[in-house]
Amino acid sequence: MAPAPSQANTDEHWNRTSRLMFTHLGVWFFFGYVVHMFVVPLNKIIIPVLGFPLGFYMAAQGSLIVFVVMLFMFAKQQDRIDREFGMAEDD
């Protein structure tokens, strides 16, 4: 069962939460900015069948899909951390 609430438990929960936050912030920054800095070389690659230049596609759809998926993942991951430290709400 959930460990007893203690300062150490609180701190460790927050450490893990912070680490998760920074991970997602990194992914967000990569797909929000870094990828698009390389739009010119990426545009030379054409996605087979669909016909999109890759640089254009990343800004129009690729990064957006990543944002949606990472938000669902984040909700799951943070909930797992909360449960592990006995800090999740009752179902």
Place this chain on the structure above:
Amino acid sequence: MAVQSADTAAFYKNLGRMYATYTGGFIGFIILVAILEMAGVPNRVLGYLFVGFTIIVYAVIGVMTRTMEVSEYYVAGRRVPALYNGMATGADWMSAASFVGMAGTLFLLGYDGLTWVLGWTGGYVLVSILIGPYLRKFGAYTVPDFMSFRFGGNFARLIAVIVLVCCSFTYVTAQIFGTGIIASRFLGMPFELAVFAGLAGILLCSMLGGMRAVTWTQIAQYIVLIIAYLTPIVILSTSRYGIPIPQLTYGTAIAEITAREGAMLASGLATVANLKPHISPFVSYTPLNFFAICFCMMVGTASLPHILMRYFTTPTVREARQSVAWSLLFIFLLYFSAPAYAAFSKLEVYNNVIGRNLTEIRPWLFTWGELGLIQICGKNAGSIDAIVAACKAIAGHPGVVRLQDFVINTDVIVLSTPEIAGLPYVITGLVAAGGLAAALSTADGLLLAIANALSHDIYYKMIDPNAPTVRRLTVARVLLFLVAVAAAYLASTRPGDILAMVGWAFSLAMAGNFPALVMGVWWKRATTAGAVSGMIAGFGLCIFYLVTTRYFPGAGVTYFGMSSLTNPATGLPLVDVAKAVAAPGGMDSWVTAAHPMASRVGWFGLNNIACGLLGMPLGFLVIYVVSLMTKAPSAEMQAYIDEIRKPRGRTVLEEKT
């Protein structure tokens, strides 16, 4: 607990059935209108049917969900399930500009327009990982509630209210203006009348039930707007490419556009100077401004009170996080379709307008030409005769439409797609109803954010903390009404500057709110003095940069070391600042250009729409430095911050109801 979750389950199940019935009913209604059209009912009547029917439905929901409970009025009783709150947020978020204007911007700018698509979606990541769930656990009714609790009382609350009103009021004015434009264009109502008709629709939805009523109408509005947005391009994609997924098929359209661009250049229909290749980056914005706008829109999203307050309504912190994910999914459905609209329209224009003989122009164009939204050879393209006459007046005109002859208003792209695809009028009416739903739902959310700040934060918390429930809610409604009327009045005067300032709302919210919100949750050491001075400094710098570059470019150049922005196409300065300073009145025309991107001077070549990029770092820095210079927050406050960080347990702030 068990009883409550059984209750919630029943509530959830009923909701699903209710909105499924509603969606089915709406589709049935579309079919009915289509039958009426075939029976020969005139278009004008069909338009009224569409708009009238949807507004009546919203109003009925608004009246049915009226409430006299404070927690229902401010946070919908905190029992909106994640998925539904996501839909409501989608409608809250997507404004008339997203629905009608975004595809047009992408049409004109090509790749560079995607900064708005990225900027208006990526911010939800920040909402979820940095702010939203923590504010939900805190238990606020409004964003200023949090500022006041965390940062020592009413002074922080007042600043937060000022930031909120500054960024929300211009925004709501633009939404009411949008309802007026859509209603007048489709129903032929006079614009001023249409504005006040839109106002009535907004008030019916929000006044009686506050957040509760707005939530359930926004869900209904989301369903209408997403069906309306997707239907025309799904049909268009199916008829052109045989696949009903326009988001995949427009890749082919883009390849065709690129090929056609080369052909137009080769045959002299376009010149390198006036053709913006659709997939080439940094033609309209410099790389700095492309990324700066993207960043400001993202961080602004995570700072706008009318968005943050939607996550106060979920039953749990866990559902607040899930709800952000659902929100972005529902928003994504529209935003990843907008580039498809742009590509299909552009292909149509490049293939069937540019290079055509003046007498062979397709008739869909004349509807919009008559309204002045499409011009050919500098005159409204109302008929073939008008176009031929206009082009004859140009010396040496070859008799075919060249790219430089063709000017299109961005609003036309979405509105004209049903006609381009050769669809019946019923689809056009559907699109009008969708645009209206987008404008009304955003206006509702903004209006509520402003009125709640005034009634809850200013009146109840600062003026009369002992006010009984009935009086609080009465004051809330009266203020809502007054703010709405003021915004509608302002919209009816067509204020160009106010409308242009909507883009600035993101930067203002970002500079004023973001550092204090983030530091308030993530740094226990942040103190009252630090936060208050950080908010003032960040917001102040942002306003200063806006006002100086917009209205006093001369003073900016002379006293504050500003210089010309860069022309993205050539890399040279946009204007000759030295010459303009020397000539009397040399900058007068810069000041009158009411367009959000019209600034000419600045620091580092930064357009003033991205002024949050200056204000926000300053805000963080000031909060950090001043906090370290002042006494650490009390142990009690630090314990409260620990509580905010743990989903389990009661909310920190317990409102009496």
